[in-house]
Amino acid sequence: DSGVTQTPKHLITATGQRVTLRCSPRSGDLSVYWYQQSLDQGLQFLIQYYNGEERAKGNILERFSAQQFPDLHSELNLSSLELGDSALYFCASSVDGGNQPQHFGDGTRLSIL
C-alpha cells in the first residue's frame, strides 16, 4: 500500500461528458502529480502541484484542469470527453517539489463509450 488513495477506481461515461478524479496524497507529502497511461503505453505527465500551487505542466489538454486543495488532496477535471481520453489516470505524491521518489496510487481507469 503506497498510502496514495485514488477514487473512483473505475469510471465509465460517454463522449462529451465531464468527470472528476480525486487523489489523496500520502500523509506528509506536499506534491501531487497526475499522469495518463493509455493501453500498453508509457506514463504521460500531465501536471504537478506543490503545496497548493501549480509547479509544473506537461502535455495536459486545455479540456483538462486540476487543482490542489488546502488539505493537499487534488482533483483532476476532464471535460468534453473524447474516446481517446480512455486511459488509466495515475496520481502520485512526493514529500518535496521534485527530487524525492514518487509514490503512486492504484489509478482510475476511465472508459469512454
Place this chain on the structure above:
Amino acid sequence: GQQVMQIPQYQHVQEGEDFTTYCNSSTTLSNIQWYKQRPGGHPVFLIQLVKSGEVKKQKRLTFQFGEAKKNSSLHITATQTTDVGTYFCAPKAAGNKLTFGGGTRVLVKP
C-alpha cells in the same frame, strides 16, 4: 527540452538469463530514478542514483549511473518470473521536472 530514450522497448528473456535495459538522456542529469510497474499494477519506486558512476545493487538488480550523468542502466541477473513488468527510468535535469522514459517491457519465458 530534455529527451529521454529507453531501450529496448521490449525484452523477451529466458528464465535464468541476464539482461540489461538502458536509459539515455539528451542533457546532463542531477539524478535518475527507476520504477517498476507489474502488469495491472502501478509504478513502484525502486532506486535513485545521484553520483557520477554510482552503482547500486538490490539482490539480482544492479543499477548504474554513467560517468557523464547522461545515461543509466539496469541489469538483472538470473531472471525470474517475478521480474515480469515494465521498468521505467525517470531522469531529472537541474531545474527541470522528472521525466519518465517510455519503459522497457520485460516478458519472461519459463
